[in-house]
Amino acid sequence: xxxxxxxxxxxxxxxxxxxxxxxxxxxxxxxxxxxxxxxxxxxxxxxxxxxxxxxxxxxxxxxxxxxxxxxxxxxxxxxxxxxxxxxxxxxxxxxxxxxxxxxxxxxxxxxxxxxxxxxxxxxxxx
Numbered sequence: 001x002x003x004x005x006x007x008x009x010x011x012x013x014x015x016x017x018x019x020x021x022x023x024x025x026x027x028x029x030x031x032x033x034x035x036x037x038x039x040x041x042x043x044x045x046x047x048x049x050x051x052x053x054x055x056x057x058x059x060x061x062x063x064x065x066x067x068x069x070x071x072x073x074x075x076x077x078x079x080x081x082x083x084x085x086x087x088x089x090x091x092x093x094x095x096x097x098x099x100x101x102x103x104x105x106x107x108x109x110x111x112x113x114x115x116x117x118x119x120x121x122x123x124x125x126x
Contacts, residue, residue, distance in 0.1 A: 063093030064090060068086075073086075074086055
C-alpha cells in the first residue's frame with residue numbers, strides 16, 4: 001500500500017510535469033515574442049474550457065443514471081437505501097448538466113455580447 005508521503009510526491013511530480021508541458025507548449029512557435037506566447041496560452045485555455053464543458057455533461061449524465069439506479073434500490077429495500085442518496089445524486093447531476101449554460105450566461109453578463117471568445121475562455125464557442 002502506498003503511504004501518504006509517496007502519494008503526495010507522485011502528485012507533485014505529476015503537477016510539475018503538466019506545468020512544464022504547458023510551458024513548453026506556450027513557448028513553441030512563438031516567433032512574435034510575448035504576444036505569440038499569450039496567443040498560444042489563450043488557445044490552450046479555450047481547449048481546456050471545451051474539455052471541462054464536455055466533462056461536465058458526461059459526469060452530469062452519469063450522476064443522473066446513478067440516481068435512477070439508487071431510486072430503484074430504494075424502492076426494493078427502503079431500509080438499506082435512504083431516499084437522500086438518490087436525491088443528492090440527482091441534484092448533483094442536474095447541476096453538472098447546467099453548469100456550462102450558467103457559465104455562458106455569466107460570461108455574457110460580465111463581458112457583454114461584444115466581448116471576444118477569448119474573454120470568456122472559449123465556453124461560448126462550444
